[in-house]
Amino acid sequence: xxxxxxxxxxxxxxxxxxxxxxLVSLRISVISMGxxxxxxxxxxxxxxxxxxxxxxxxxxxxxxVRIMPQLVLLFLVYFGAAKHLHMNLSSGxxxxxxxxxWGTAEMGDLVRSALISIPVHQYESGxxxxxxxxxxxxxxxxxxxxxxxxxxxxxxxxxxxxxTSLVVLIGVVEVVKVGKQIIDASRxxxxxxxxxxxxxxxxxxxxxxxxxxxxxxxxxxRLKD
Amino acid sequence: MxxxxxxxxxxxxxxxxxxxxxxSLIGIVLAILIGLIxxxxxxxxxxxxxxxxxxxxEISRNxxxxxxxxxxxxxxxxxxxxxxxxxCAIIGLAFQGGSYMAxxxxxxxxNVAPIQTESGLSLGFTKRQVxxxxxxxxxxATSVPVFCANIIFMIKETSxxxxxxxxxxxxxxxDLIGIYYKTDEALFLLVTxxxxxxxxxxxxxxxxxxxxxxxxxxxxxxxxxx
Numbered sequence: 001x002x003x004x005x006x007x008x009x010x011x012x013x014x015x016x017x018x019x020x021x022x023l024v025s026l027r028i029s030v031i032s033m034g035x036x037x038x039x040x041x042x043x044x045x046x047x048x049x050x051x052x053x054x055x056x057x058x059x060x061x062x063x064x065v066r067i068m069p070q071l072v073l074l075f076l077v078y079f080g081a082a083k084h085l086h087m088n089l090s091s092g093x094x095x096x097x098x099x100x101x102w103g104t105a106e107m108g109d110l111v112r113s114a115l116i117s118i119p120v121h122q123y124e125s126g127x128x129x130x131x132x133x134x135x136x137x138x139x140x141x142x143x144x145x146x147x148x149x150x151x152x153x154x155x156x157x158x159x160x161x162x163x164t165s166l167v168v169l170i171g172v173v174e175v176v177k178v179g180k181q182i183i184d185a186s187r188x189x190x191x192x193x194x195x196x197x198x199x200x201x202x203x204x205x206x207x208x209x210x211x212x213x214x215x216x217x218x219x220x221x222r223l224k225d
Numbered sequence: 226m227x228x229x230x231x232x233x234x235x236x237x238x239x240x241x242x243x244x245x246x247x248x249s250l251i252g253i254v255l256a257i258l259i260g261l262i263x264x265x266x267x268x269x270x271x272x273x274x275x276x277x278x279x280x281x282x283e284i285s286r287n288x289x290x291x292x293x294x295x296x297x298x299x300x301x302x303x304x305x306x307x308x309x310x311x312x313c314a315i316i317g318l319a320f321q322g323g324s325y326m327a328x329x330x331x332x333x334x335x336n337v338a339p340i341q342t343e344s345g346l347s348l349g350f351t352k353r354q355v356x357x358x359x360x361x362x363x364x365x366a367t368s369v370p371v372f373c374a375n376i377i378f379m380i381k382e383t384s385x386x387x388x389x390x391x392x393x394x395x396x397x398x399x400d401l402i403g404i405y406y407k408t409d410e411a412l413f414l415l416v417t418x419x420x421x422x423x424x425x426x427x428x429x430x431x432x433x434x435x436x437x438x439x440x441x442x443x444x445x446x447x448x449x450x451x
């Protein structure tokens with residue numbers, strides 16, 4: 001076991017550097033997630049509108065997001081915007097824009113389906129009891145919507161964290177990039193470095209995403225009972 | 226936009242699109258098989274196998290495909306297992322997609338009301354008959370929307386494979402940007418190619434979903450205006 005290569009993870013500041021890289025990915029996903037929630041809730045409400053034009057355009061937005069791979073969107077923003085809008089977007093900013101664009105649509109759709117899944121009689125009973133429209137929403141609809149929303153929100157968050165691993169492909173220095181640097185630096189001293197470093201990154205992502213998906217599964221179960 | 230340039234590079238994209246579709250097709254078929262087997266094991270509660278399936282699903286769902294690929298492509302050769310980028314891509318896609326499909330089928334099976342099974346049994350069907358003739362057909366119908374979403378998701382995921390040197394659409398676009406600096410043209414062709422592949426699939430999926438819902442399965446929410 002002396003020469004298995006696992007020591008590459010603990011040489012110098014390697015492990016710390018990997019963690020720092022992970023933090024970069026996490027920061028991008030947390031910022032994008034926050035923006036997506038903030039923009040997605042109004043978008044979801046808009047999507048339940050009875051206006052056909054509004055529904056048509058929100059549908060198109062949703063379809064674009066659904067059809068285009070996130071990596072393609074990243075390329076479009078990172079290379080396309082830089083050239084046409086003469087903006088020198090950092091790769092991190094491009095990533096946040098893309099993930100927010102994507103997250104807002106997904107979040108909107110979740111909000112929409114949560115809203116329409118509330119049975120009509122909930123509204124009717126509220127009105128029947130003499131509540132105003134605001135009261136009905138505040139006391140009946142919104143609490144129920146949030147309960148239905150939480151599990152899928154957690155799912156979206158894990159998907160967002162997982163998808164941020166793509167940003168290495170437009171040049172963000174995050175955990176994979178740091179991993180590559182470590183592998184390159186120890187190419188001759190520790191030839192098996194790639195196995196350990198990528199294995200470690202694999203575990204790191206798992207360690208972050210697993211609690212969220214457990215939590216979401218638990219919420220979902222509680223919702224069913 | 227340099228149309229001549231675009232025209233002369235269309236064949237390159239066609240080749241790449243074929244590669245993307247080939248990998249997607251094999252990956253999706255494998256993922257459906259894995260998903261069916263896993264969901265059967267989970268719902269029939271076969272001991273030991275059930276825990277293994279659970280471990281697989283959790284690992285696969287909670288790690289990014291890109292990292293799985295890097296591990297397969299760059300990590301494994303260090304212990305003597307050398308995989309081509311094509312087989313890496315297929316293994317990765319089936320591994321990731323399998324767990325998504327398994328979850329889709331499982332929720333479908335769980336959504337079939339217990340009374341269906343009970344009625345079947347009381348009519349004198351055997352357990353297996355109830356499963357294959359009553360539960361499964363309904364389960365498949367209810368999982369159609371998720372199933373379709375998964376197929377689109379998996380085709381989209383193939384864009385990641387350019388990172389392990391698979392000559393797919395993403396790879397060609399990256400190459401053209403890198404060599405000729407024709408960013409607009411390369412990106413335009415890339416977007417068009419994905420639209421051509423995915424738009425019909427998405428439309429077919431919406432159509433199927435509607436058909437299945439009309440048949441009386443699936444979501445029948447009180448406000449089903451859209």
